[in-house]
Amino acid sequence: STQGFIFDLDGVIVDTAKYHYLAWKNLANNLGFDFTEEQNELFKGVSRVESLKLLLEIGDKTISQEEFNQLLISKNEEYLEYIEKMDASEILPDVPKVLMHLKDEKAPIALGSASKNATPILEKVQLLSYFDTIVDGNDVTKAKPDPEVFLLGAQQLNIPAEQCIVFEDSIAGIQAANKANMISIGIGDAKVLHEADHVFDDFTKISIQFLNKLIAG
Ligand code: BG6
Ligand code: MG
Numbered sequence: 729s730t731q732g733f734i735f736d737l738d739g740v741i742v743d744t745a746k747y748h749y750l751a752w753k754n755l756a757n758n759l760g761f762d763f764t765e766e767q768n769e770l771f772k773g774v775s776r777v778e779s780l781k782l783l784l785e786i787g788d789k790t791i792s793q794e795e796f797n798q799l800l801i802s803k804n805e806e807y808l809e810y811i812e813k814m815d816a817s818e819i820l821p822d823v824p825k826v827l828m829h830l831k832d833e834k835a836p837i838a839l840g841s842a843s844k845n846a847t848p849i850l851e852k853v854q855l856l857s858y859f860d861t862i863v864d865g866n867d868v869t870k871a872k873p874d875p876e877v878f879l880l881g882a883q884q885l886n887i888p889a890e891q892c893i894v895f896e897d898s899i900a901g902i903q904a905a906n907k908a909n910m911i912s913i914g915i916g917d918a919k920v921l922h923e924a925d926h927v928f929d930d931f932t933k934i935s936i937q938f939l940n941k942l943i944a945g
Contacts, residue, residue, distance in 0.1 A: 731945045732887035733830055734878055737841035739897035740915050742853055743818045745772060747810035751803050752783055761787040769920055773898030775842045775871035776800055811845065816853045822931035827858040829936060833943050836860050838881035842872055861885060872900040875908035893942050
C-alpha cells in the first residue's frame with residue numbers, strides 16, 4: 729500500500745515561524761502590550777484570523793471589525809516584507825534531502841499549511857516542484873487543530889488518511905494530524921510536541937532507514 733506524506737510549511741520546510749512571531753510581536757507592542765515566544769507556541773499553525781483573536785485576548789483589547797481587518801492587513805504587509813527577502817538559504821536543514829528521497833521512492837507528497845502565502849514562499853525557495861498538491865489557507869474553512877487541511881491533502885493525493893504521515897512544528901498541527909488518524913511527526917521540541925507519535929529536533933535527525941520504514945507502511 730502507498731503511503732502519502734504531508735508537510736506543514738512554516739517552521740517545517742522554511743524558517744518563517746520567526747517572521748510570523750516578529751510581525752505579531754510588533755503588532756502587540758504597537759497596541760501597548762508584550763507577546764512572548766512562549767505565548768507564540770500556541771499561535772503556530774493557527775490561521776491569521778484566529779491568531780489575531782488570540783493576540784487581542786492576551787492584550788485584553790476589544791476593537792471594531794474595521795480595526796480588526798486593518799490589523800490583519802498590516803500584519804501581513806510586514807510579514808510579506810520579510811519573506812520578500814527570502815531565498816533557498818532559509819530552507820530548514822535536510823529538507824531537500826528528505827523531499828528528494830521521497831520523490832526517488834515515488835511517494836506522493838502534499839503541502840498542508842494554514843498560510844495563504846504558501847505558494848509564493850515555495851516558489852521563492854524553489855521547492856514547489858516537489859509537491860503533487862498544495863493545500864493551504866486559501867482552501868480550508870476550519871483552522872488547525874481541525875483536521876480539514878490534512879484530510880483534504882490526503883483526498884487530493886488519493887491516499888486514505890490512515891496511510892498518511894504528517895510533519896508538523898506546531899501543537900495545533902499535531903492535534904490536527906492525530907484527529908485525522910494520520911501518523912504525526914513533530915519537528916521541534918519534544919516537550920512542546922509531546923502529543924506527536926514521533927518527535928525530532930529537525931530533519932537531520934531523521935535517518936533514511938526511518939523514512940524507508942514510513943514509506944513501506
Ligand atoms: C501557519 C503559521 O503556517 O500559517 C502561522 O504557523 C500563521 O503562524 C498561519 O499565522 C497563517 O499564515 P498567513 O501567511 O496566511 O498569514
Ligand atoms: Mg508550522
